[in-house]
Amino acid sequence: MKICCLGAGYVGGPTMAMIAYKCPDITVTVADINEARINAWNSDELPVFEPGLDDVVSAARGRNLFFTTDKNKAIKEADIIFVSVGTPTKTYGSGAGKAADLKYIELCARDIAEFSEGPKIVVEKSTLPVRTAEGLKTVLKANSRPGLEFQVLSNPEFLAEGTAIDDLNDPDRVLIGGEEETEAGRKAIATLVDVYANWVPRERILTTNLWSSELSKLVANAFLAQRISSINSISALCERTEANVDQVAYAIGQDSRIGPKFLKASVGFGGSCFQKDILNLVYLCEHFGLPDVAAYWEQVIIMNDWQKRRFSQKIVNTLFNTVNGKRIAMLGFAFKKDTNDTRETAAMYVGRDLLDEQAVLAIHDPKVSPDQIFYDLKEKPTDAEGKPNKQIEICEDPYVATQKAHGLAILTEWDSFKDLDFEKIYENMYKPAFVFDGRNILDHEKLRKIGFEVFAIGR
Ligand SMILES: NC(=O)c1ccc[n+]([C@@H]2O[C@H](COP(=O)([O-])OP(=O)(O)OC[C@H]3O[C@@H](n4cnc5c(N)ncnc54)[C@H](O)[C@@H]3O)[C@@H](O)[C@H]2O)c1
Numbered sequence: 333m334k335i336c337c338l339g340a341g342y343v344g345g346p347t348m349a350m351i352a353y354k355c356p357d358i359t360v361t362v363a364d365i366n367e368a369r370i371n372a373w374n375s376d377e378l379p380v381f382e383p384g385l386d387d388v389v390s391a392a393r394g395r396n397l398f399f400t401t402d403k404n405k406a407i408k409e410a411d412i413i414f415v416s417v418g419t420p421t422k423t424y425g426s427g428a429g430k431a432a433d434l435k436y437i438e439l440c441a442r443d444i445a446e447f448s449e450g451p452k453i454v455v456e457k458s459t460l461p462v463r464t465a466e467g468l469k470t471v472l473k474a475n476s477r478p479g480l481e482f483q484v485l486s487n488p489e490f491l492a493e494g495t496a497i498d499d500l501n502d503p504d505r506v507l508i509g510g511e512e513e514t515e516a517g518r519k520a521i522a523t524l525v526d527v528y529a530n531w532v533p534r535e536r537i538l539t540t541n542l543w544s545s546e547l548s549k550l551v552a553n554a555f556l557a558q559r560i561s562s563i564n565s566i567s568a569l570c571e572r573t574e575a576n577v578d579q580v581a582y583a584i585g586q587d588s589r590i591g592p593k594f595l596k597a598s599v600g601f602g603g604s605c606f607q608k609d610i611l612n613l614v615y616l617c618e619h620f621g622l623p624d625v626a627a628y629w630e631q632v633i634i635m636n637d638w639q640k641r642r643f644s645q646k647i648v649n650t651l652f653n654t655v656n657g658k659r660i661a662m663l664g665f666a667f668k669k670d671t672n673d674t675r676e677t678a679a680m681y682v683g684r685d686l687l688d689e690q691a692v693l694a695i696h697d698p699k700v701s702p703d704q705i706f707y708d709l710k711e712k713p714t715d716a717e718g719k720p721n722k723q724i725e726i727c728e729d730p731y732v733a734t735q736k737a738h739g740l741a742i743l744t745e746w747d748s749f750k751d752l753d754f755e756k757i758y759e760n761m762y763k764p765a766f767v768f769d770g771r772n773i774l775d776h777e778k779l780r781k782i783g784f785e786v787f788a789i790g791r
Pocket residue numbers: 338339340341342343344363364365366369403416417418419436439440457458459460489490491492493604605
């Protein structure tokens with residue numbers, strides 16, 4: 333059997349690497365139009381940082397895992413074609429700011445139709461609005477050779493960045509939606525089930541109709557993000573009442589009906605998926621004439637935006653209502669630990685707010701590149717004359733970042749931050765030395781003993 337995947341991003345790359353690793357008899361080719369990305373996948377410096385990914389890729393690459401820019405050949409040769417391209421929020425025209433932009437999906441469908449010489453199973457791996465498969469089938473049918481058979485399956489991906497390899501290796505469930513009502517549909521579903529069954533217990537491979545599968549992905553993300561916005565809303569109440577949000581989260585999480593996960597109050601959720609997918613859900617509800625349902629889910633985003641803004645305002649208010657010219661050390665820029673991804677990271681919004689207030693940012697992140705940070709902050713490393721940006725310094729060393737700083741803000745929960753020498757940091761900061769722990773990861777009592785003024789979320 334031959335599998336190809338269009339899109340070698342955060343999902344396509346690791347997912348296909350795992351399939352190839354677990355299924356030595358299947359040839360897996362990952363194709364992307366971005367040549368630099370493909371070159372990186374073929375090098376020792378993979379374009380995606382994920383714990384354990386290097387080992388999986390190096391075990392399979394060249395054996396039955398290949399990365400290429402020749403998508404047409406990959407399509408032609410494959411029995412199963414995964415589509416794992418981006419589905420960002422639309423930025424133009426109708427639905428701008430909410431609907432998913434399906435341009436890349438449609439282009440893939442047109443390529444698949446054009447270059448297929450035999451029957452194919454086309455698998456939606458990207459996160460898509462419910463009923464996308466309908467449009468996909470129409471485009472495939474209208475543009476392919478007469479009589480060519482395409483089966484469209486939905487197989488959304490639930491991996492989280494930073495734990496992608498564990499999530500792929502041992503998923504809670506694999507979801508496969510297809511045309512349950514036809515013989516050919518059931519056969520296609522069974523074919524994909526057999527691929528995953530190489531390493532996933534069969535009882536964890538769920539099969540549904542197409543629409544349930546497409547919708548379940550959006551709903552899973554909406555429920556997860558809703559928990560974070562819910563606990564973040566309570567964090568504000570805790571700050572007014574001397575309740576401690578981590579204690580509240582623990583107490584409610586012990587109720588087996590609520591459960592302990594995804595109740596960590598924070599500076600706000602980020603990442604490429606939660607906001608985009610909820611906006612997509614909101615758009616769909618509006619489209620299907622359900623404005624009250626749309627408003628209910630939109631509140632999850634509104635609360636998250638409020639939480640991010642609340643954090644930057646807290647910094648400004650605490651530093652005597654002005655950060656103009658003051659150095660603020662930002663520790664962490666990625667949207668969560670163990671990834672170099674900064675898409676929708678809370679740090680970007682907090683950073684932009686502080687720049688508007690004319691602060692000087694000294695930013696340290698163990699994995700995010702300086703170029704990426706400047707890009708996200710909509711700033712340039714140098715001015716027209718080549719002089720370095722006066723408002724932003726990127727520091728490889730966290731101790732350099734905190735030197736002569738008025739405030740230190742934790743934006744990402746990197747484990748290494750817990751082990752910093754805070755006595756040394758305290759000595760080198762202006763006094764009063766303020767810590768704003770946007771992730772509640774530091775030992776606040778210890779910091780207070782050293783002399784810091786500590787502000788945490790929900791305490
Ligand atoms: N990032 C995650 O953790 C995650 C998890 C689950 C689901 N998803 C979903 O998976 C999809 C992909 O996300 P991602 O984070 O991997 O995106 P990404 O931007 O990292 O990767 C998408 C890749 O597709 C390529 N591409 C675009 N058009 C192409 C074409 N016609 N042929 C071949 N390649 C093409 C791009 O060059 C890019 O490298 C999205 O729908 C996303 O919502 C993402």
